[in-house]
Amino acid sequence: MRRPMEGAGGRDGMRPMDGDLLRDLDEIRARGLHRSLRVVERRDGPRLVIGGRALLSFCSNDYLGLADHPATSAAAREAVERFGWGSGASRLVSGTMRPHAALEEALASFKGTEAAVLFPTGYMTNLGVIAALAGPGDEVIADRLDHASIIDGCRLSGARLRVYPHGDVERLERVLAAARGARRRLIVTDTLFSMDGDLAPLREIVALARRHGAWVMADEAHATGVLGAAGRGGAELLGVEDGIDVSMGTLSKALGGSGGFVAGSAVLADYLRNRARPLIYTTAPPPASCAAALAAIGIVRREPGTRAALLGMADRLRRALGAIGLDTMGSGFQIVPVRTGDAGAAVRASAELLRRGILVPAIRPPTVPRGESRLRISVTAAHTDADVDLLAGALAELAAAGVLGREGGG
Numbered sequence: 001m002r003r004p005m006e007g008a009g010g011r012d013g014m015r016p017m018d019g020d021l022l023r024d025l026d027e028i029r030a031r032g033l034h035r036s037l038r039v040v041e042r043r044d045g046p047r048l049v050i051g052g053r054a055l056l057s058f059c060s061n062d063y064l065g066l067a068d069h070p071a072t073s074a075a076a077r078e079a080v081e082r083f084g085w086g087s088g089a090s091r092l093v094s095g096t097m098r099p100h101a102a103l104e105e106a107l108a109s110f111k112g113t114e115a116a117v118l119f120p121t122g123y124m125t126n127l128g129v130i131a132a133l134a135g136p137g138d139e140v141i142a143d144r145l146d147h148a149s150i151i152d153g154c155r156l157s158g159a160r161l162r163v164y165p166h167g168d169v170e171r172l173e174r175v176l177a178a179a180r181g182a183r184r185r186l187i188v189t190d191t192l193f194s195m196d197g198d199l200a201p202l203r204e205i206v207a208l209a210r211r212h213g214a215w216v217m218a219d220e221a222h223a224t225g226v227l228g229a230a231g232r233g234g235a236e237l238l239g240v241e242d243g244i245d246v247s248m249g250t251l252s253k254a255l256g257g258s259g260g261f262v263a264g265s266a267v268l269a270d271y272l273r274n275r276a277r278p279l280i281y282t283t284a285p286p287p288a289s290c291a292a293a294l295a296a297i298g299i300v301r302r303e304p305g306t307r308a309a310l311l312g313m314a315d316r317l318r319r320a321l322g323a324i325g326l327d328t329m330g331s332g333f334q335i336v337p338v339r340t341g342d343a344g345a346a347v348r349a350s351a352e353l354l355r356r357g358i359l360v361p362a363i364r365p366p367t368v369p370r371g372e373s374r375l376r377i378s379v380t381a382a383h384t385d386a387d388v389d390l391l392a393g394a395l396a397e398l399a400a401a402g403v404l405g406r407e408g409g410g
């Protein structure tokens with residue numbers, strides 16, 4: 001930003017709006033919720049250099065280690081050589097290049113659906129799809145712990161949003177009954193929840209949706225590439241893929257890149273290409289990003305052993321933490337939360353780990369409800385058993401020192 005002109009701002013060269021913003025920022029700070037950015041100077045899998053310090057990261061969603069895998073990087077380089085860096089236009093104008101089309105074909109083939117539609121990010125996928133499928137007079141029914149992009153999509157749609165307690169299918173049934181008069185009813189749920197690491201009761205959700213004539217949209221962001229024998233996600237793992245009307249996924253977690261997609265019927269794809277504003281009114285992703293994602297899907301399909309090893313490593317960590325009495329919140333996959341309850345305890349534990357060279361984020365409100373603060377550990381295929389044991393040892397020390405206490409409310 002340009003520096004404010006002499007006299008344009010008030011005290012210390014501040015602009016008039018800055019005073020207002022500072023008051024809000026002070027309040028965020030006073031609640032212990034202020035956040036700032038860290039700049040990674042170098043990366044080698046989970047080994048990062050930040051501020052000149054070597055750190056072992058357990059924060060990334062790059063679950064299969066594909067973000068800096070030689071095959072994804074090579075595919076991106078090759079696409080830059082052939083197509084250049086930018087796509088230059090939106091998807092419906094001239095921004096759809098061979099890598100975009102090839103990626104959508106590969107996603108549909110991977111997911112076993114008629115079609116797939118690519119979006120620039122997972123966030124935009126949820127915004128675009130929910131707002132395209134539901135509107136005033138419709139009802140969107142969401143799990144209380146659904147990702148922010150789902151909630152934002154519901155708000156944007158103008159449909160009535162009803163929220164049921166996390167995983168509570170009895171309440172979901174009551175909500176469905178209460179929403180009986182709506183034109184369309186769309187149930188939207190994460191499959192693998194990003195902060196709790198547990199799985200939605202998809203079998204029950206699909207059965208209820210069938211009984212009540214509602215549609216089901218599943219957000220497989222954290223499950224794509226990791227869950228299920230073929231890596232297609234939570235619906236594959238639970239054997240309910242046929243019951244999912246809209247299967248949303250991201251290219252930004254286990255596939256190591258950037259982007260989101262929907263897999264479903266050819267009619268759904270055609271509808272979204274005509275109605276989803278975050279697809280229509282934005283520049284198509286760079287072709288190199290699509291080429292890298294295509295390479296990542298190939299690895300997911302060819303190397304099932306990697307996801308099995310990843311889940312085995314996460315179990316090893318969970319067992320070690322359980323043995324020292326830590327609460328891993330009923331998680332079962334590669335996301336391992338450690339409950340502290342209190343936001344201050346989560347922040348202190350994260351700072352203590354950082355002092356030991358280990359990067360684990362403290363997750364606090366508003367990302368999680370008050371009183372449910374935690375450390376969020378994500379294990380990746382690029383970690384070694386020794387890395388996981390190092391983390392478990394550090395957490396054991398913190399637990400013994402009382403740093404991971406559960407009292408308090410923040």
Ligand SMILES: Cc1ncc(COP(=O)(O)O)c(C=O)c1O
Pocket residue numbers: 121122123124126147149190194219221222250251252258259260
């Ligand atoms: C469940 C869920 N859905 C959607 C998103 C958004 O995906 P992206 O980061 O690709 O925008 C995320 C991650 O941030 C997520 O956790």
